[in-house]
Amino acid sequence: MGIKFMKTLIVGATLALGGLGVANVATASDAGGTHKLEHQKWGFNGMFGTYDRAAMQRGYQVYREVCASCHALEHLSFRHLADKGAPFYNADTPNPNDNDVVKAFAKDWSIEAIDQDTGDIIDRPGIPADKFPLIFPNAIAAAASNGGAIPPDLSLITKSRTGGADYLYAILTGYHEAPHDFHVADGTYYNTAFDGNQIKMAAPLSDELIEYSPYMVAGEHGAEPHEVAAPVATTDQMARDIVEFLTWAGDPHMEARKRIGLATFLYLFIFALLLFLTYKTVWRNVKH
Amino acid sequence: MSGPSTYEPKYAAAKWMDKRLPIIRMGVDFMGFPSPRNLNYWYAFGGILSLCLMSQILTGIILAMHYTPHVDMAFDSVQRIRRDVPFGWLLQSMHAVGASMFFLAVYIHMFRGLFYGSYKAPRELLWIIGCAIYLAMMATGFLGYTLPWGQMSFWGATVITGFFGAIPFVGESLQQWLLGGYSVGNPTLQRFFSLHYLLPFVIAALVALHVWAVHHVGQNNPIGIDVKTKEDTLPFHPFYTMKDGFAIAVFLMIFALFVFYLPDALGHADNYQRADPMKTPPHIVPEWYFLPFYAILRAVPDKLLGIILMFGAIVVLFVLPWLDTAKVRSMRFRPTTRRFFYIFLFMCFILGWCGGNSPDDLAFTFGHKNVMVDGHEVSEAIGMTFKTLSRIGTIYYFGFFLFLLPVLGWIEKTKKLPDSITKAIHDGEA
Incomplete structure (x- = not known):
């Protein structure tokens, strides 16, 4: 049984990697x-x-x-610079709109806006929420x-x-x-x-x-x-x-993605192991 | 196959329910469905595919809450999902990678059916419904790929809808009707979005028919002989829920590998560029799961013939139950056909490789020859082009279904079939 499963797994993995390999070669070769x-x-x-x-x-x-x-x-947006995992993230001001460095960066840019009193198009200094x-x-x-x-x-x-x-x-x-x-x-x-x-x-x-x-x-x-x-x-x-x-x-979000990925793998590994043991237990008296 | 129900309600509430709406009975019968006891891991892909469909529908519904189907906003809204929507990057990645995983699983499922003869009587309709699901999946995949409105989305849509323009007489009007205009534009994007939301539910309905059919005729099995006694079977739960469950967990690990560590490996860099109707990308390639068909399309010089062949490659699957004349189902007992099947599998990969490359580029280099260019002697590689290779692949693809399977069914000397599944297990043949 163990050998049969390994065989299936290897054939399956080969097929999968083969298919995806073709896909990869295809995308890489037209660079x-x-x-x-x-x-x-x-x-x-x-x-x-x-x-x-x-x-x-x-x-x-x-x-x-x-x-x-x-x-x-x-x-x-400027605020993105102060998000968690971003270049100017500061744990003391987790809300990116409060981040002083980013506020200063934003102010450095001139943003086209509509004057709220007159409706005229004006230029104003940027704020973190601006793009x-x-x-x-x-x-x-x-x-x-x-x-x-x-x-x-x-x-x-x-x-x-x-x-x-x-x-x-x-x-x-x-x-x-x-x-x-x-x-x-x-x-x-x-x-x-x-x-x-x-x-x-x-x-x-x-x-x-x-x-x-x-x-x-x-x-x-x-x-x-x-x-x-x-x-x-x-x-x-x-x-x-x-x-x-x-x-x-x-x-x-690359860092969060990789972190969550690792946790997901750990979870799936334990889950797969438990399922495999359950499967073996359920089938123990069945000749197949 | 499923036989009379053996469910007996134990509790008063269950008895009350059973008299009025026997939904518990249905569930219990469903889970206790007698399955051949010799199913291997290749039979786990039905369950894996159900999971893929559910995952695509769930992630898709949430993505649709944040997505904007408008040519000026679609690309930006996808970026907004990936950047600002909480866990939007995860949902979008699961949906995009999920499409690839769905096709990976469906191809393995189809090759499994082909190998064990799961399309043969009495499972012809089961197979045909499966083909219809596959066709609907292709349509859904294509429509969905248009939605991010990147360069490949736009140009892929332009190329595919261009096929319809090649149909004689009605082609041009048909194409305009599909696009909602003279070229791919805002009306196209909006209807593609609408249809992309609709089709998965059509697929779900077809899947219900598919599952109904398999429960009616019973599952095929690796030795391809009918279930004869109760001894030959095991209840689906807990035996196959646990076995399939383990296979699903392994499949999810492959899925997770791509979602978390290779999210862009299956896509094309050009699709991170906003669609530009004025700028054609140097190479327009479809998603990997369409590449073999794309190779068939480009294998012939005539556009219409290419399209006929490409659609023919799928139509031939629908009539497969009547093309294969063999009485024996499983290729385990058909040594000659089995060899040709392996070549067929290999050719599908070759076609996929051809689909991803320019037809005039060389697939294999045999040597070099010197040619005169502008009075200079230049060394030029000679070899087999992808076009030639895709022609070989195309001929084999159709030859396998239209010639090999009908003829081998008549002339092949098959191996002796076991008397029963139980006996085969006892003799170590299952």
Whole structure:
């Protein structure tokens, strides 16, 4: 019986993995990349992977000071930055709307609103409940200001590209001198990771383009808040940090998902074991 | 098969109830349904599929409370579900992964029926109702994939509804009628949402017929011979509730693996981009469970013929009970047919592989040859294209049903069948 069950299980698993493998090969093979993506080491990969808070916070600074001149974060509100598991979560102010850091960030943006007394359209400083504003009023304006290419929304950028975080990192660090026999069209830049190797986005990062602010570790469990020195903003460092931030932006509940997943597995394992023992007990006198 | 009811109400309230509405009797008879005692784990997928349907309906009802079927809001509302609705990320992931798991289970269930001859008399209608369920599942899956309104949603819907346009004479009008316009747009999304909510309940009704039919004719079993005595059977509960229960728990672990750790593995990255009618993705591919049919569609150069073949691939399942001429049900006793069945299974995977790739790309490379391009000598790979491979797969697919099964039924020398299930168990043959 045991052997028979193992056989069934192995055949079943092979069939399942075979089917899903076909599915995976199918989705991976149409990535259309001209070269292989180099896999980077990310702390958020794997079954127990988590986000690096400090890197996400630096990543937000890169977004604010570099990317935000063209790219929007359509699906994010400022308050999301202070949710549990988010870069600026503070256990002392669990309600994201009360988070001082995020309040300050929001205030830094100007939001178009309707004056409640006159009905006029006005600009007011943002509050945590506001969405990140669009950078261009519409797609035509975005294209017109960027040589015909619309800067994509960044809140799902790692999810919407095959290769995800590795791909984004490869794009940001893929600006090189074009080979001699390669003609780079006007208004485009040579990039080794981009499909066709010509991208309309100029290299957004360069060494020490910004200066990282020192980062405050919130005083959790009664400890004093303390400052941590930030690393030098090299291109590679900024690329890693923005990828960390944008991966979170695309998948903000990843840590909770993996945590609950582990508990679910533990539960299912015990449940399956009990069912198996019950099944064996019920069938003990039955020849089959 | 189910025979006269043996239920005897013990308590006064149960007796009162039994005289007026014998619903307790129905439940007790249902749970005590005599099942062949030699069912293996492949027979657990009926239960697994019921669970899949319930899970899809429950998560779907809650998702519908938060989803907005409008071209300007659908994509954002899905993001809102995944970000702001409490546990919305879990519900959405369970529903999307659940569709894949549902199809995984239904394919195993169908291959099991094919292997053990569960479509043969007196189970022809049981099989046909099953095929109808599968067809309704395909429609539901396709409609549901449109709802997130990503790039693959939009372009997948455009390609699939385009099939109807290829039908002679009425095609164009039919297509416009289905879409509610000249192209996929807001009327399309709204009707797809409406139908996506309706069809699961049609499936549930078909499942009720399916279960009714199986309770009437009795379950088939791995040796495919009829139940002869009470000795050959066991009551469904507790014997199979516990055995199936264990199988369900194992299945749920595979389900959980995808929901919690690989939520995007079965989807396409392009569907995280908002639908853009002005931007065609370089490769439009359907969900993995449609890939074999997509390969059949693209195996022939003519659009209409491709569509006929693709639908034919499903129609052939409906008439299978009359295509297979063999008297013996289980392939355990049909050594030759069994080999061709394994090749058939393999070919389905091959077709799936072809469906996910561009027809003109090479599936296998045999070597290189030098060709002249613009006065330069360039090395070019030669080999078998996916189109050729999908043609081989398509020919085998139809050949298996239309030629091999009818002919093998006549000429194959089958192994000797055991006298009864009980005897087979005793001899170690079950």
